[in-house]
Amino acid sequence: MALKTWREIAIPHEDVLKGTFQQAEFAADISRVHEGSATPEYQNAALFFQRTFVTEGMRLLLDSVVRRLVGKGGDPVIQLQTAFGGGKTHTMLAVYHIAKGDQPASSLQGVSAILDGAEITELPRARVAVLDGINLSPNQPKTRTSGATKVKVNTLWGELAWQLGGVEGYERVRDADDSGTSPGKEVLSELLVTFAPCVVLIDELVAYVRQFEHGRSYSGGTYDSNLSFVQALTEAVKAVPNAVLLASLPESDREAGSQNGVAALAALSHYFGRVQALWKPVATEEAFEIVRRRLFENISDRLGAENVCRSYADMYAGNSGEFPAETRESHYFDRMKHAYPVHPEVFDRLYEDWSSLDNFQRTRGVLKLMATVIHRLWQDGNNDLLIQPASLPLYASEVRNEAINYLVQGWDPVLEKDIDGERATTTSLDSQKPLLGSIQACRRVARTIFLGSAPDAGSVGGSKQQRGLELERIYLGVAQPGQVLGYYGDAVRAVEDRLQYLNGANNRFWFDTRPNLRREMEDRKRHFDERGDVYPLIRERLRFAPGVFAGVHIFTSSNDVPDDWSLRLVVLPPDAAFSRSIPGGATDRATTFLQTRGDQPRIKQNRLIFLAAEADSVGRLKDHVRSVLAWQSIVNDVKESRLNLDQLQAKQASRELDTANDALARMVKESYKWLLAPVQHASRAEGITDLVWEHFPVNPAAANRMQEIEQILRDNELLITQWAPIHLRGQLQTWFWKDSEPTANALDYWHKSCAYLYLPRLKDADVLRATLEAGATTTDFFGFAYGREEGRYVGFQFGKSVAPILDETLLLIEPTAANAYADQLVNEEKARQKAVAPAEEPDPNPGALESDGAGNTAASPASVAAAAQKTTANPGSGAPRAVKRSFFGAIDLDPIRAEMQFVDVVHEVINVLLASPNVRLKVSIEIEAEAEDGFEENLQRAIKENCAALKFKQHGFEE
Structure with a gap:
């Protein structure tokens, strides 16, 4: 079932639709009503009650008033004490219209039920006196006229008497009015009895009394005489069964104004406190209905509205961890129905946060702001299911001005640059990401944070101990049934990263008029x-x-x-x-x-x-x-x-x-x-290909990137860390061994493998050494020799486990050629033995020839090795070589590459000598340097210090 938007169900009042409302229309002025000059919604009793929601507190108060007027009990003195803009004047108007009786109770919506509850069939018309502290002045008497009679009224008691009884009433207090002294309790009681049933409404009493300076007399009396009047009046009303007094007092010292106002509030509260019934008229929950009635006509489709509220409740229950805990309670569903088409979160933020601002009137401020919002949303065709914090059209100048009117200076650039509008960053973010833009996720998030944080983040008088709006309340302000909640999570992260006036800490977010550190960071x-x-x-x-x-x-x-x-x-x-x-x-x-x-x-x-x-x-x-x-x-x-x-x-x-x-x-x-690895492919038939760059992605999640790189190179045979001898033999057969020359220099192969891209890329020379050592144990791969002299191999080894030394003399011999040479050595050994040994002399090496069981003989590996050693010791002669007992070597190093060349010397010469346990080694370094223009002093000093630190035996500079 498709859900209806709020505009399909709730139609705003005509003045809201047209935008013809005025600020004054939301400020109930009881004096203007009493004088007959107020706007129709306040002046006309029927229209007033049509647009007024009778709260539980108001119902109890009106019940007490009507009972009092007919002499059936009720409270004689009622003090209305609420926060600024809390509805006290509106409540007085309800009492005023009931007491005046200009229209029958049956035409006043909600009043008949009150009369029925009090078992009153007809309410008598009462005299009503309105004392408005804002409309009266201590030192400016008012001239009152009745027919041909004119009276100058100076004091509150004179005004009270005139309004209740005209000239007759005023005559009872004339002397007290002229002298500025309070009439006694008895005089006031007689006045009330004479003109009862009566209602006395005193509004803004503190605003009047605080104007009196101590010790100074005014035409309206003195500070003390006015306090005495209040005390006497409360006692007098208490004594008259069908008289009732309602007075409004501010809730806090801040609203009382100056020091005189604070003192006046304290004194008046004391006197009213002796006999009053304290009443706070409007709870936040009831304010929902008050605002809804004033801004909207009756809900045309109750079932449709309930379906919308039910869908929201289901969404909150289905995502319980993402929304505030109260949304899971059944009571929250009832709140949504009462507040429809406005989401309760809007009222919560306005009544809990914005009403804490000095100049934001609790009810009037909410009405004025919401009237502006609804007018613009209706004009722009807003199709939200409910009017949520995210719905606020802060891009509209009239809404923006109304909102920032209550805040300190500096919010214009915040709204324009960060929050809402064609040039706002949120608009850009939504346009860059279609999934977010389809629901205006970033703009909705920013609007919600603004509504919930502006009073605390950028204004004086914020109510929260901890700044910012929690993430769950952001979700509450933006999400609608059917939307993907995760999109708003992405939007929160996006605005947190980009907005310059948005702050965040401990999963709370708020706007401030000061640019956040992100703007400073972006500038830097x-x-x-x-x-x-x-x-x-x-x-x-x-x-x-x-x-x-x-x-x-x-x-x-x-x-x-x-x-x-x-x-x-x-x-x-x-x-x-x-x-x-x-x-x-x-x-x-x-x-x-x-x-x-x-x-x-x-x-x-x-x-x-x-x-x-x-x-x-x-x-x-x-x-x-x-x-x-x-x-x-x-x-x-x-x-x-x-x-x-x-x-x-x-x-x-x-x-x-x-x-x-x-x-x-x-x-x-x-x-x-x-x-990236450079590669060339080659074959004898096709030659060498052009350079090819093979590329491989490295896993960014790898714990050890170098190990990952090594693994990629090994897996793709771009780096060889272990090599089988058969592969080396294949390379030698393809590129190095020839029919005319079956040998290859091992060190030359290593050098060429470092130079040519079509040869295997070995990790280092040790890989080649290990391959040579592994291949030495068999006759399948290659033989070894350390040079060739007069057609013979020096240090020939074949099929024997050895650790060959990789130097410029090491030759790798093709296995067929190596085998033939080994046979040649065996044959030469046989011939030598026959030539030098007597026939009867026993064979000194009986194991030189071994039988294969079929009558054939062959040289054993030991005899081949022995023959090779004898032969290579002195080619062409059987005499042993002279023993070499010392070694000396000298090398000139390139000064630029000296470091790398010296490493090679250590690795290839010094370490090889040290491998023999009987070798005693001594290494010295000589350095000679010349400078035609001489060495600078700084250079000499540095060289001398470094040589001393390195323990040079000799060092110095000469001329």
Whole structure:
């Protein structure tokens, strides 16, 4: 069943529809009614009760009044004490119209039931005296006329007597009126008895009495004489069975005004307190019906209205964790029905929050604001199911002006820039996201927060101890049945992130007239330089352990990335981002890196892997960086006392910095997600292909990014950390071994694998060493030798477990050739033995030849090794070589590459010597430097200090 919108069920009164209402129409003026000059809705008794909701409190008060007027009991003195704009004057008007009896009770809506309850068939017409403290002046007598008689009335008691009995009544108090002294209780009692039944209505009494200065006499009497009159009047009314007195007093000292007003309120409260019946006329719940009756005609479709309220109640019950607890109670459903077509949350915020403002009249202010709102909503064709806080058309100037009229200065830019209107940020946010824009989610959220927070966040006199509107109340103010609640959650996050006057803390949100720290942050973001500030922070956040790489070079120029044998990861800057759909960018920059090192060509091209950012993410990444820099500068300025913030804002800045840092950490991982590896494919038949860039996404959620990168490289065979000898043999057969030359230099293979992209990319030389060692145990892959002299292999090894030394002499021999050479060695050994040994002499190596069981013999591996050692010890001779007992080596290092070259010397020479337990090693370094113009003093001092710290045996500068 389709739910009807509020405009289909509730029709506003004509003056609301046309916008012809005036502020004065909402301010009941009892003096104007008494004089006959009020507007029809107040002057006409029938129309007044038609638009007046008789609350429970008002019903009890009217019951007491009518009983008193007919002498059946009732309270003689009633004090109406409510907050400013709380309906006390409106209540007096109800008493006034009933007591006057200008129209029969049957024509006054709701009055007949009161009379029936009091068992009164006909109410007598009573005399009514209205004493309005605003309409009377202590020092300006009023001239009253009756026929040809004119009387100058000076005091409250003179005015009371005149209104009750005209000239006759006034004569009873003339002397007291002329002298400004209060008449006694007996005089007033006789006056009331004579003109009873009567009603005395005193409005704004404090406003009148506070004008009297102590010790000074006025035509209206003195301060003390007026207090005496009040005391005497209350006692007199009490003594007259069919007389009743209603007086209104402010509820607080603030409403009493000056010090005189506070003193007057205290004194009057004391005197009324002795005999009064205290009554507070309007509860918040009843105010719903008061406002609804004044603004709307009767509800045309009660069932339709109830269906709407039921749908809201079902939504609250189905999402109980997202809304305030009271929405799950059955009582809340009744509240919605009473308040229809206005949502109870609107009244709650106005009566609980806005009525705490100094100049917001409780009932009149609500009526005036809501009349303006409803008029504009009707004009604009609003189709909400209920008029909620989110429905307020704050984009309309008349609504905006009415709202901010009660607030301190400075709300115009808040509403225009952040909350509502064509140029508001919320409008932009809704237009950017269709799902939010379809329900105006951001605008509705902002309107709701404004209504619930403006009195406290930007005004004096706020009522809440804790600032802001809770998230559950935001949902209450915006959500309608059938909508996805999650969209509003997204909207809250969007406005929290973008609005400049919106503040948030502890899951509460509020607007303020002061720009929040976000605006300060946004201003500062524009001041950071991309190259000087943004890139360095990205570089800092990209640092991670090198892992398999000898170095990770972040935003480094090609000239500063060494061209050596080490595996290196090059992280490209944001301006060299990668996109699968648009070539160039990262691959162009990486190609330049790969081919050149500064002005020189790069040789070891197969030692570089690249990491690049996603092109579509670079803009967001830079923005995140600027946010972090801005928040960090704010926090620093607070610590250094360069920026004054309150405690809440200082905590907010620190919290925002933490949030921005967390977001940047995620953004860096999400942005730098592309691993780029240069590859060439080659075959003898087709040759070498052009350069190809293989790209692989890195999982941003990986706990260890370097391990993830290594895994990607290994899984895609772009990095080899363990290599089987059979694969090495295949590479050697394809590219190195030839029929004419069945050997390959092992170190040359390592160097070429570092240079050529079509060869396997080994992690380091240790991988090749391990592969050689693993292949040495069998005759399937390759043989070893440490050079070749006069056609013979030096240090030949084949099919024996050895740990070969990877140096410039190590040769890898094709297995067929190695096997043939091994056979040659065996045969040579046989021949040598026959040549040098007597026939009868026993074989010194009986295991040299072994039988295979079929009559064939072959050399054992041990004999082959022995023969190889003898042969290679002195090629062409059986004599052993001289024992070498010392080693000396010298090398000139390139000063620019000295660090890397010295590492190679240590690794390839020193560590190999240290591997032998019997070697004693001594290493010295000599450094010579010359400067034609001489060395600067600062340089000399630095060198001397560093040499001393490093414990140089000798060092110094010479002329």
